[in-house]
Amino acid sequence: MSQMHQPTALSTCPSCEEPLESGDLFCGACGYDLSAVPPPPDDHPTIVMNGAPGAAPSGGVAWPAAAGTDSTATPAPVQVPGELPGLDSTGVPLSGHTAGGHRTVPPAPSAAPVAPVAPVAPTGDFELPAPAPAVSTGAPPSVPHVTDHPSPEPPDLADPRTVPPAVPAGTKLCVACRAGHVDTDGYCENCGHAQPRERDHVEQELDAVAAVSDRGLRHHRNEDAFAVSSAALPDGSPAVIAIVCDGVSSATRPDEASAAASAAANEVLLAALPRGTHPQQAMHEAIVAAAEAVNVLADPPGKAGDQEPAHRAQNAPACTIVGAVVVSGLLVIGWVGDSRAYWVPDDRTGSPARLTEDDSWAAQMVAAGLMNEAEAYADERAHAITGWLGADAYELEPHTASFKPDRPGVVVVCTDGLWNYAESPREMARVLPPDAAGRPLRAAQVLVGHALDGGGHDNVTVALLPFAVPRHGAGSDRA
Numbered sequence: 001m002s003q004m005h006q007p008t009a010l011s012t013c014p015s016c017e018e019p020l021e022s023g024d025l026f027c028g029a030c031g032y033d034l035s036a037v038p039p040p041p042d043d044h045p046t047i048v049m050n051g052a053p054g055a056a057p058s059g060g061v062a063w064p065a066a067a068g069t070d071s072t073a074t075p076a077p078v079q080v081p082g083e084l085p086g087l088d089s090t091g092v093p094l095s096g097h098t099a100g101g102h103r104t105v106p107p108a109p110s111a112a113p114v115a116p117v118a119p120v121a122p123t124g125d126f127e128l129p130a131p132a133p134a135v136s137t138g139a140p141p142s143v144p145h146v147t148d149h150p151s152p153e154p155p156d157l158a159d160p161r162t163v164p165p166a167v168p169a170g171t172k173l174c175v176a177c178r179a180g181h182v183d184t185d186g187y188c189e190n191c192g193h194a195q196p197r198e199r200d201h202v203e204q205e206l207d208a209v210a211a212v213s214d215r216g217l218r219h220h221r222n223e224d225a226f227a228v229s230s231a232a233l234p235d236g237s238p239a240v241i242a243i244v245c246d247g248v249s250s251a252t253r254p255d256e257a258s259a260a261a262s263a264a265a266n267e268v269l270l271a272a273l274p275r276g277t278h279p280q281q282a283m284h285e286a287i288v289a290a291a292e293a294v295n296v297l298a299d300p301p302g303k304a305g306d307q308e309p310a311h312r313a314q315n316a317p318a319c320t321i322v323g324a325v326v327v328s329g330l331l332v333i334g335w336v337g338d339s340r341a342y343w344v345p346d347d348r349t350g351s352p353a354r355l356t357e358d359d360s361w362a363a364q365m366v367a368a369g370l371m372n373e374a375e376a377y378a379d380e381r382a383h384a385i386t387g388w389l390g391a392d393a394y395e396l397e398p399h400t401a402s403f404k405p406d407r408p409g410v411v412v413v414c415t416d417g418l419w420n421y422a423e424s425p426r427e428m429a430r431v432l433p434p435d436a437a438g439r440p441l442r443a444a445q446v447l448v449g450h451a452l453d454g455g456g457h458d459n460v461t462v463a464l465l466p467f468a469v470p471r472h473g474a475g476s477d478r479a
Contacts, residue, residue: 217456223247318390359387417458
């Protein structure tokens with residue numbers, strides 16, 4: 001509710017300090033309009049801090065005018081903070097007071113020289129004077145409403161904006177911020193960083209075989225897959241297995257296709273070889289099983305697109321496959337697509353060889369005599385494959401071949417992500433470390449590094465199988 005302004009009774013003129021009488025509206029000496037003077041506060045005014053509106057100038061504190069005069073017409077003194085009863089922030093009575101709040105007379109200054117105090121630049125902020133030593137009375141001070149012990153400080157609460165979120169048990173930490181956990185979509189819920197997938201770089205080594213797979217530098221995921229294992233034949237002799245698959249990027253879910261194919265082929269070989277199945281026949285059965293595993297990944301009936309099954313099959317998951325089995329001095333190779341196998345002898349004076357023939361446009365051009373190999377693989381259609389595993393494959397034709405090398409060496413089983421940077425057998429032999437037979441994992445790492453150094457345009461996968469020599473003549477049987 002609004003209130004009308006009432007004239008204020010003043011004892012002196014605020015302008016010339018001329019004594020006034022009760023009821024004066026104007027100063028008789030200077031004519032100052034007394035109705036414009038605001039009423040004085042009933043309590044002690046609060047000083048505005050830190051340069052806010054109404055703060056004192058930087059030269060000092062603007063103390064309020066006295067509320068009255070003494071018998072000599074001199075304004076009454078205004079109390080300063082040191083004269084108010086109470087304690088400072090350290091629990092010591094304010095300067096000029098005892099613990100009971102009564103004012104004490106400061107001692108007379110001694111004649112001893114006082115060290116000069118360095119001037120402090122005015123800031124406009126109000127500061128209390130330094131507390132004087134309390135007067136000892138032989139008893140502990142008792143201040144009303146003040147406890148003997150300072151209140152405990154509030155606990156140090158961390159800023160919730162900087163506290164990392166709690167990571168639920170069983171989840172993975174983000175590799176970027178090391179605070180948030182990774183959601184099912186592969187992104188950190190704290191910083192949003194995309195996490196490396198488990199298949200971005202994979203390494204595996206057994207006693208006689210090793211493999212490395214890497215996402216490369218251009219692809220957003222690794223669509224290659226491999227499987228390495230060993231089994232025992234009925235006579236107890238060992239058999240070493242390596243399967244490498246390359247997902248077809250233009251198909252849907254190529255990473256799932258390669259993983260399913262490599263796992264299925266490996267399982268069939270592990271089951272067939274101990275039963276005494278010939279390794280070449282076992283390799284054929286493994287490729288057929290891999291094709292069936294990829295076919296299952298196509299959309300099942302009843303989903304969207306069921307009315308056009310032919311169209312759905314045109315973009316079904318697909319991959320290539322190449323496998324090798326080393327057993328009892330026999331080397332068996334099987335493949336579909338353009339993934340390859342190479343033979344590199346330990347004695348580099350011997351001739352290396354490529355053990356597979358690509359199911360690709362370039363290979364068809366060369367086989368038909370329409371182009372030489374250099375011209376065909378320089379064409380942009382060179383890597384268009386004509387054979388693959390998938391529901392939309394024209395016809396499954398597994399290729400198998402068996403070899404009996406007459407000298408020790410290493411079998412290189414790889415995807416085009418590697419052989420694009422070492423296409424010929426001699427180039428592959430040159431980049432393969434000389435100690436690959438004794439250190440297959442390190443040699444596989446070197447080959448993957450060679451592809452990455454060359455640009456890493458594709459996923460890179462390679463498996464190495466050292467071949468122990470049976471001292472018999474060399475030969476091969478193809479199917």
